[in-house]
Amino acid sequence: MTHLTDMTDASSAGPSAWERDLYAHLTTHVEAERGLLQEYRAAAETSPSKALRYLVNMLIEDEIRHHKIFTDLAESLKNDALLTGGEPAIPYIDFDQASNRESVIDLTDQLLQKEQEDALQLKHLQHELRDVKDTSLWNLLVDLMQRDTQKHIAILRFAKKHAGRRKR
Ligand SMILES: [Fe+2]
Numbered sequence: 001m002t003h004l005t006d007m008t009d010a011s012s013a014g015p016s017a018w019e020r021d022l023y024a025h026l027t028t029h030v031e032a033e034r035g036l037l038q039e040y041r042a043a044a045e046t047s048p049s050k051a052l053r054y055l056v057n058m059l060i061e062d063e064i065r066h067h068k069i070f071t072d073l074a075e076s077l078k079n080d081a082l083l084t085g086g087e088p089a090i091p092y093i094d095f096d097q098a099s100n101r102e103s104v105i106d107l108t109d110q111l112l113q114k115e116q117e118d119a120l121q122l123k124h125l126q127h128e129l130r131d132v133k134d135t136s137l138w139n140l141l142v143d144l145m146q147r148d149t150q151k152h153i154a155i156l157r158f159a160k161k162h163a164g165r166r167k168r
C-alpha cells in the first residue's frame with residue numbers, strides 16, 4: 001500500500017506538502033481512534049456497572065463510525081493526491097448539478113421538516129422525563145437524541161445550501 005508520506009516531491013504530479021501533512025495527520029488520528037476504541041471495548045467488558053457498560057457500548061458505535069470517517073478521509077485524500085482517477089471513498093459535492101439540484105432541495109426540505117418535528121417531540125419528552133432526570137438514564141438518552149437531531153439538521157442544511165437556490 002502506497003503511503004503519501006513515503007513519497008517525495010520528485011514527481012511534479014506527486015502530492016503537495018499540504019497533502020502529505022494532512023495525510024500524516026489523518027493516519028495518526030486513525031491510530032489514536034483505534035487506541036481509544038480498544039479502551040472503550042475493555043471498559044465495556046470489565047466494568048462492574050451495567051449502566052456504564054450500556055453507555056460505553058453507545059460510545060463504541062460512535063468511535064467505530066469515527067474510525068470509518070477518518071479512514072475514508074485518508075483514502076479520499078490519497079485518491080486525489082495520487083491522481084488515480086478512481087472514485088474517492090467520500091463523493092465529491094454534486095448537489096448543484098443540474099440533474100440533482102431539484103431532488104436534493106425537495107428531499108432535504110421534507111427531511112428537515114421531519115427533523116424539526118422530531119426536535120419538538122423530543123423536547124416534550126424531555127419535559128415529561130424531568131422527574132426521573134437524576135434517577136435513570138432516560139433523560140440523558142433523550143438529551144443525546146436531541147443532539148443527534150441537531151446534527152441531522154446540520155447535515156441536511158449543508159446539502160440544501162449547496163444545492164443552491166431553486167430557479168423559479
Ligand atoms: Fe472519536
Ligand SMILES: [Fe+2]
Nearest residue numbers: 115118149152
Ligand atoms: Fe433524525
